[in-house]
Amino acid sequence: MTRPAGPGWLIQGVLPYGEGPRVDVRLVDGTIVEMGTDLSAGDCQVLDASGQVLLPGFVDLHTHLREPGREDAETVESGTRAAAAGGFTAVHAMANTDPVADNAGVVEQVWRLGAEAGHCDVAPVGAVTLGLAGVQLAELGTMADSAARVRVFSDDGLCISDAGLMRRALEYVKAFDGVIAQHAEEPRLTVGAQMHEGEHSGRLGLTGWPSVAEEAIIARDCLLAQHVGGRLHVCHVSTRGSVEILRLAKARGIDVSGEVTPHHLLLTDAAACGYDATYKVNPPLRSQDDVDAVREGLADGTLDVVATDHAPHAPQDKEAEWGAARPGMTGLETALGIVALTMVGPGLLTWRQVADRMSERPARIGRLLGHGRPLAVGEPANLVLVADTAWTVDRRQTESRSHNTPFHGTTLPARVTATFLRGVRTASA
Amino acid sequence: MTRHLLSAADLTLADATLVLDTAAELETILATSSVGKLPTLRGRTVVTLFFEDSTRTKTSFELAAKRLSADVIGFAAKGSSVSKGETLKDTALTLEAMGADGIVVRHSWSGAPVNLARHVRGSVVNAGDGTHEHPTQALLDAYTMRQRLGRVEGLKVTIVGDVLHSRVARSNVLLLHTLGAEVTVVAPPTLLPVGVGTWPCAVSYDLDAVLPTSDVVMMLRVQRERMGVSYFPSSREYAQRYGLDVRRAERLREDTIVMHPGPMNRGVELASEVADGPRSTIVAQVANGVTVRMAVLYLMLGSAEPAIGVTL
Amino acid sequence: MSPARGTPRPVTGDRAAARTVVTAEQVGRVVDRMAHELLESVGGVSDLVLLGIPTRGVVLARRLAARIEVFSGAQVPVGALDVTLYRDDLRLKGPRALASTELPPGGIDGRRVVLVDDVLFTGRSVRAALDALNDLGRPSAVALAVLVDRGHRELPIRADHVGRNVATTLTETVHVLLAETDGEDGVLLGPADLPDADLT
Numbered sequence: 001m002t003r004p005a006g007p008g009w010l011i012q013g014v015l016p017y018g019e020g021p022r023v024d025v026r027l028v029d030g031t032i033v034e035m036g037t038d039l040s041a042g043d044c045q046v047l048d049a050s051g052q053v054l055l056p057g058f059v060d061l062h063t064h065l066r067e068p069g070r071e072d073a074e075t076v077e078s079g080t081r082a083a084a085a086g087g088f089t090a091v092h093a094m095a096n097t098d099p100v101a102d103n104a105g106v107v108e109q110v111w112r113l114g115a116e117a118g119h120c121d122v123a124p125v126g127a128v129t130l131g132l133a134g135v136q137l138a139e140l141g142t143m144a145d146s147a148a149r150v151r152v153f154s155d156d157g158l159c160i161s162d163a164g165l166m167r168r169a170l171e172y173v174k175a176f177d178g179v180i181a182q183h184a185e186e187p188r189l190t191v192g193a194q195m196h197e198g199e200h201s202g203r204l205g206l207t208g209w210p211s212v213a214e215e216a217i218i219a220r221d222c223l224l225a226q227h228v229g230g231r232l233h234v235c236h237v238s239t240r241g242s243v244e245i246l247r248l249a250k251a252r253g254i255d256v257s258g259e260v261t262p263h264h265l266l267l268t269d270a271a272a273c274g275y276d277a278t279y280k281v282n283p284p285l286r287s288q289d290d291v292d293a294v295r296e297g298l299a300d301g302t303l304d305v306v307a308t309d310h311a312p313h314a315p316q317d318k319e320a321e322w323g324a325a326r327p328g329m330t331g332l333e334t335a336l337g338i339v340a341l342t343m344v345g346p347g348l349l350t351w352r353q354v355a356d357r358m359s360e361r362p363a364r365i366g367r368l369l370g371h372g373r374p375l376a377v378g379e380p381a382n383l384v385l386v387a388d389t390a391w392t393v394d395r396r397q398t399e400s401r402s403h404n405t406p407f408h409g410t411t412l413p414a415r416v417t418a419t420f421l422r423g424v425r426t427a428s429a
Numbered sequence: 430m431t432r433h434l435l436s437a438a439d440l441t442l443a444d445a446t447l448v449l450d451t452a453a454e455l456e457t458i459l460a461t462s463s464v465g466k467l468p469t470l471r472g473r474t475v476v477t478l479f480f481e482d483s484t485r486t487k488t489s490f491e492l493a494a495k496r497l498s499a500d501v502i503g504f505a506a507k508g509s510s511v512s513k514g515e516t517l518k519d520t521a522l523t524l525e526a527m528g529a530d531g532i533v534v535r536h537s538w539s540g541a542p543v544n545l546a547r548h549v550r551g552s553v554v555n556a557g558d559g560t561h562e563h564p565t566q567a568l569l570d571a572y573t574m575r576q577r578l579g580r581v582e583g584l585k586v587t588i589v590g591d592v593l594h595s596r597v598a599r600s601n602v603l604l605l606h607t608l609g610a611e612v613t614v615v616a617p618p619t620l621l622p623v624g625v626g627t628w629p630c631a632v633s634y635d636l637d638a639v640l641p642t643s644d645v646v647m648m649l650r651v652q653r654e655r656m657g658v659s660y661f662p663s664s665r666e667y668a669q670r671y672g673l674d675v676r677r678a679e680r681l682r683e684d685t686i687v688m689h690p691g692p693m694n695r696g697v698e699l700a701s702e703v704a705d706g707p708r709s710t711i712v713a714q715v716a717n718g719v720t721v722r723m724a725v726l727y728l729m730l731g732s733a734e735p736a737i738g739v740t741l
Numbered sequence: 742m743s744p745a746r747g748t749p750r751p752v753t754g755d756r757a758a759a760r761t762v763v764t765a766e767q768v769g770r771v772v773d774r775m776a777h778e779l780l781e782s783v784g785g786v787s788d789l790v791l792l793g794i795p796t797r798g799v800v801l802a803r804r805l806a807a808r809i810e811v812f813s814g815a816q817v818p819v820g821a822l823d824v825t826l827y828r829d830d831l832r833l834k835g836p837r838a839l840a841s842t843e844l845p846p847g848g849i850d851g852r853r854v855v856l857v858d859d860v861l862f863t864g865r866s867v868r869a870a871l872d873a874l875n876d877l878g879r880p881s882a883v884a885l886a887v888l889v890d891r892g893h894r895e896l897p898i899r900a901d902h903v904g905r906n907v908a909t910t911l912t913e914t915v916h917v918l919l920a921e922t923d924g925e926d927g928v929l930l931g932p933a934d935l936p937d938a939d940l941t
Contacts (some may be wrong), residue, residue, distance in 0.1 A: 450838070454823070457843070458823075461844055461877050462877055463876060463877065467876070468826070469827070731826075731831055731837075732832065732834055732835055733832055736835075
């Protein structure tokens with residue numbers, strides 16, 4: 001599966017979950033075998049990580065690896081290399097590839113490519129409907145039973161807008177503990193939409209994408225999930241109204257989870273002034289009030305996970321008129337830094353909570369074995385080391401094949417210094 | 430430093446006044462001139478880059494440039510490399526290589542002139558981008574108001590129609606505010622942008638309430654296609670509630686003028702008799718368009734540096 | 742950028758370092774002499790039109806017309822001819838606002854036009870004025886009257902009526918002051934102007 005384990009590691013002086021006192025951690029044969037102070041090196045390679053924070057390896061519930069179909073923008077190999085650099089030990093690869101991942105053949109291909117590359121585990125997401133057309137269910141059960149063990153199903157990029165179909169999908173995947181991840185966007189409210197509908201869209205002459213298009217679908221789907229007893233996950237939550245609906249749904253005991261992207265934790269719709277399509281994304285960047293709301297939601301756990309929605313694009317798809325450009329931003333390599341800047345720095349999340357939002361909960365939602373595990377002896381060595389070293393994002397220096405990051409020139413207060421996948425170091429800074 | 434005219438907001442009061450005053454001088458000179466041409470932009474290359482069809486505006490700009498003796502190159506999107514999939518960036522680089530001093534661009538995507546301006550050294554003049562802006566239209570409208578009513582400051586201007594999709598409305602609201610006019614926009618709620626409350630103008634759904642106090646009534650074109658997606662139920666109802674028919678025109682003050690950027694839907698937003706009547710400035714607007722565009726081209730390309738516009 | 746239209750260009754450079762080369766009283770006598778010269782020119786002042794080059798050229802033209810009327814009773818039409826759009830050095834300088842062009846009633850076709858300006862220097866303004874005149878009509882003849890000729894011609898142009906010859910170096914500037922625009926009459930000779938001064 002992955003590379004052979006190789007010699008063990010002795011990682012010195014780390015703070016598990018950012019909490020003291022410092023400990024040394026020994027990894028042998030892909031497992032944490034010892035944690036203590038002043039451990040001897042033995043046969044292990046030594047890594048002096050004094051004062052760094054040790055967290056379980058991050059799990060991304062929402063990544064676009066573009067292979068098969070758009071290998072000019074990203075491949076499974078380059079995308080997982082970027083993921084490892086960002087501290088991820090597992091990523092869920094969205095199904096809107098070409099061909100669409102709506103059958104066992106494509107999901108197994110993607111899963112195998114990930115295994116061969118060996119940078120992180122790839123859990124392919126299966127499309128809910130054939131060809132993402134929103135009409136007929138894909139063979140969800142066969143995908144679940146395949147070597148790829150698909151548990152997360154999504155038509156992301158498109159909304160499952162037919163209420164009847166969404167109901168059936170939520171019901172059907174119960175049989176194999178699956179979850180439907182909805183891209184919440186009522187299509188009839190977003191015809192021709194280019195950016196958030198608000199003060200700026202009117203002035204800029206760009207058709208607006210109203211918040212209610214997201215909120216209405218989330219409300220409907222939560223009630224459907226409640227009705228059929230199914231499991232719902234909401235992709236890239238971006239508005240205050242959406243957070244409030246999720247809070248209410250959870251209070252009612254509905255089995256729903258929500259994710260927020262790093263860019264929605266920081267950027268607002270004002271970024272569209274100037275028509276730089278680097279900032280064009282779906283769902284769009286919203287108002288400062290929405291940014292405040294999603295940060296509060298992530299802090300109090302209403303939003304369960306940070307998911308990057310890493311969306312690499314070739315230059316000609318971004319260096320174009322706003323209306324002609326494709327939406328999406330890269331995010332694997334900057335996610336940790338943005339979370340540190342927007343949540344840890346201001347005291348909205350502790351590092352232990354970061355472990356929960358970026359590793360434990362996403363692993364649980366995706367039903368991923370071996371990831372999001374406690375930092376304890378006997379657990380698989382899927383780990384990430386974080387240092388509070390400031391660094392400035394340079395869009396030309398990325399592992400990802402694409403450079404459409406909205407954070408070029410931004411200084412981030414923390415960085416990933418090493419990532420371990422079952423005891424093998426997959427990234428180092 | 431290259432400067433561009435991309436939005437009416439790029440013009441300060443001084444800049445806008447300079448354009449109008451320059452246009453007035455040009456009008457005088459050309460009226461007296463037996464040749465009808467000035468040598469001022471000789472040796473300058475002006476490219477008209479029209480990605481969207483428009484005979485009216487394109488001809489207006491080409492005439493303006495030619496009357497200043499500039500070399501004019503018309504680049505129409507259909508049949509050019511653009512229709513073969515060439516990107517805006519590559520078109521820009523081609524123009525650069527050709528040494529265009531001024532590029533007049535009309536595009537169907539909002540913001541395209543801004544993107545273009547990033548890749549060229551010449552001055553970009555926005556001749557209409559999507560539903561964003563059309564600054565020279567606002568300038569010629571203001572010039573026409575000044576011509577007929579002697580001033581712009583303090584005028585009560587009412588703009589009626591599909592404000593949501595109108596670049597003419599956006600540019601006019603901004604420029605008229607700069608020039609000190611009081612603007613009211615009138616439209617059905619479906620044709621007003623969500624953020625219109627933050628614009629420097631008043632808003633009304635009731636045309637009859639606003640007409641009696643208006644000095645200028647500017648009618649915007651309403652696209653019938655909008656009916657298909659329920660912006661309004663029918664042309665008939667639209668015309669009844671928001672059309673300037675003969676009955677409404679009779680209740681206007683004596684000096685009130687009626688404007689329209691063209692092309693117009695006779696009988697929908699404007700009755701034929703009103704369009705052809707003495708209050709109407711429609712024909713004058715077209716003539717003034719050439720003069721005002723001459724002024725803009727002169728001020729941007731006539732000297733070592735542009736006198737107006739924004740730097741990016 | 743150059744001042745708004747209608748406003749004469751202010752005296753720049755160090756005023757304190759400039760010296761008077763023609764006093765107010767002398768300016769008055771010079772203008773009178775020029776008016777008499779025009780009256781004595783071939784054809785007199787019948788068919789004559791004075792076209793001033795803005796700004797001070799227009800003031801001077803009005804003054805000449807006024808003195809001609811005092812001396813002879815004849816009313817000579819006065820107009821203004823802005824030459825900005827015809828200048829050959831536009832590209833070299835910062836942007837300029839346009840001044841007014843007003844042809845007098847009766848126009849210029851078939852009449853004798855006297856261009857009037859305050860200072861004659863390189864001759865380029867006059868060349869531009871001749872081009873502008875050419876596009877505006879067909880005068881029967883064109884002559885030039887200037888208050889000050891400071892030499893350093895770059896084109897084969899000479900004035901028919903000169904108020905004063907003032908010898909200058911290229912680094913000096915000549916300022917003509919006229920009561921109507923500057924509060925007093927006079928001609929000053931001073932050190933170099935700021936970089937975007939006109940070369941007339």
